[in-house]
Amino acid sequence: MNATDVARYLKDHPDFLVEHGELFTQLTVPHPHGGQAISLAERQLHALRDKIRLLEGKLAELIRFGEENDEIGEKVHRLTLGLLEAEDYDGLRFALFENMRDDFAVPNVALRVWNSVLTREGEDFAPVSEEVRFFAGDLRHPYCGVPANLEIVDWFGDFAPHVRSVALVPLRREAQVFGLLALGSEEGERFYSEMGTLYLSRIGDLVASALRRQLG
Structure with missing residues (x-):
C-alpha cells in the first residue's frame, strides 16, 4: 500500500x-x-x-x-449634476473641467469636438487631423497608457512636456465618435493599460450626452 x-x-x-x-x-x-x-x-x-x-x-x-x-460613484454623481445644471456650453465645460481637476485630481484636461451641428470659437473646436479621428473612431473602450500621439499631447498646452500618462475617452453620437476627452497626468502609473475603464466609459457617455444637448 x-x-x-x-x-x-x-x-x-x-x-x-x-x-x-x-x-x-x-x-x-x-x-x-x-x-x-x-x-x-x-x-x-x-x-x-x-x-x-x-x-x-x-x-x-x-x-x-x-x-x-x-x-x-459619488464623484460621478456630482459630475452628472453639474452637467445637467449647465445652461450653456461654457457652463458645461466649466463643470466638466472643474470636476476632473477638483474631484478626480486630474491636473490636465483637454476636449476636442468635431462633426457637431453647432460649432464655437475656441480650442475645443480646433481642427483635428484625420489620424486622430481614425484613432478615436477605432476605440471600443477608453485608452489608458503612455501618451503616444503627440498631437493629442499638445492639447495640454504648456503642461504637455510633463504629461507621462493619459486617458483618452471617445465621445459618441450613437456609433459615431464626434469628440475626445483627454486626461493627462504627470504620474506615469496614474493611467495604465491594465486599469479598469468602466467609470471612464460612463463619464464619456455623460459628457457625450451633455454635448449633444448643447451642440446637436
Whole structure:
C-alpha cells in the first residue's frame, strides 16, 4: 500500500478517524512554521488559522474596493449634476473641467469636438487631423497608457512636456465618435493599460450626452 492508497482509503472511509480519534494526538507532523513536531489536531488548528487570516485579508480588500467604488460613484454623481445644471456650453465645460481637476485630481484636461451641428470659437473646436479621428473612431473602450500621439499631447498646452500618462475617452453620437476627452497626468502609473475603464466609459457617455444637448 502506497501513500495514494492510504489517501484514497481515508476519503472512502470518512468514519475511520472518528472511530480512531486517538490518532489525532498520537501522530505528529512538522510544524508549518518551524521544525518541531506537533499533533495532527494542532496542525489542523494552524491550517484553520492560516485560512482565516487569508479570508480576513480578502474581506478587507473587498471592503476597500467597495469604499473606493462608492467614492468614485459619488464623484460621478456630482459630475452628472453639474452637467445637467449647465445652461450653456461654457457652463458645461466649466463643470466638466472643474470636476476632473477638483474631484478626480486630474491636473490636465483637454476636449476636442468635431462633426457637431453647432460649432464655437475656441480650442475645443480646433481642427483635428484625420489620424486622430481614425484613432478615436477605432476605440471600443477608453485608452489608458503612455501618451503616444503627440498631437493629442499638445492639447495640454504648456503642461504637455510633463504629461507621462493619459486617458483618452471617445465621445459618441450613437456609433459615431464626434469628440475626445483627454486626461493627462504627470504620474506615469496614474493611467495604465491594465486599469479598469468602466467609470471612464460612463463619464464619456455623460459628457457625450451633455454635448449633444448643447451642440446637436
